[in-house]
Amino acid sequence: MGKFVYRAALSAVIGVILVSGGSASAQAAISAPAKPLAAGTTVMAPGPNNTGVKWGTVLTKHYGDLRITTPGTVIDGKEIFGLVRVEAANVTIKNSIVRGRDITSDSALIYAGAASVKNLLVQNVELAPLKASPDINGINGSNFTLRNVNIHGVLDSVHIFGDNVTVESSWLHNNLHYVNDPNWNGGPSHDDNVQIQKGNNIRIVNNTINGAVNAVMQITQDAGRTSNVTFANNNVAGGACSLNVAQKALGAISGLTIRDNVIGASTYNCPMIVDSATLNISSVTGNVRPDGSVAKVVRR
Secondary structure, three states: OOEEEOOOOOOOOOOOOOEEEOOOOOOOOOOOOOOOOOOOOOOOOOOOOOOOOOOOOOEEEEEEOEEEEEOOOEEOOOOEEEOEEEEEOEEEEEEEEEEEEOOOOOOOEEEEEEOEEEEEEEEEEEEEEOOOOOOOEEEOOOOOOEEEEOOOOOOOOOOOOOOOOEEEEOOEEOEEOOOOOHOOOOOOOOEEEEEEEEEEEEEOOOOOOOOOOOOOEEEEOOOOOEEEEEEEEEEEEOOOOEEEEEEEOHHOOOOOOOOOOEEEEOOEEEEEEEEHHHHHHHHHEEOOOOOOOEEEEOOO
């Protein structure tokens, strides 16, 4: 296995990777950690200088998938050309890059959907597939914490279907979007930075999030009840409506807090859309547009 030290910085475009047609022929953008900022420089938000692999980290290449079944496993300093599947408690993945591989069905660079997963920590990791695909997400599952993580070049950055998830101090950006997505009957992709299908105790805090066409955060309750979701102190942009909370047939979402976010441009000039029953029992406060004006909520 070879080793290399991350030194070069690549410029990152904050936006959407647009793919014409349904083939996975485009290559996802890859960003390397930027050189540290000069002493005394204040980092205002998560981005290329403070997420992903730290400057100067020596990475060892690993070819093939990783299936982690031993509790307490630590993966440190790896460049993984494959997918990672976690099936154990108290696993840590840090100072690493997950590049993925060729895939032919729905996949995630990190899968944390097994019932045995508890307290998974992913820290200073970059999730960036080498090959674009309409089937690839960043991380799927529950019972995990992302900290200082850089995710790009995937359909859904974070896809949640369970409890106890925290995404903090991370940079979710440059989603893949297919104009003709085979998973949507040839229509456009429904790419989200964060999609929540069900779960309790979910925190999305202190992040920079942009580059998805469908939504920055989409709550669907498609897989079950959702409760106690906090979306706070994030700097976000994109989506049709940036935050789209759809309670659907399962009724109002209890414990929803959306506060103190800066919400930029979206396709329909719609910072937030929330079902009335959910909005009536939610805490939505202190959210502004980049110019300081109030970020308004549309009632569904």
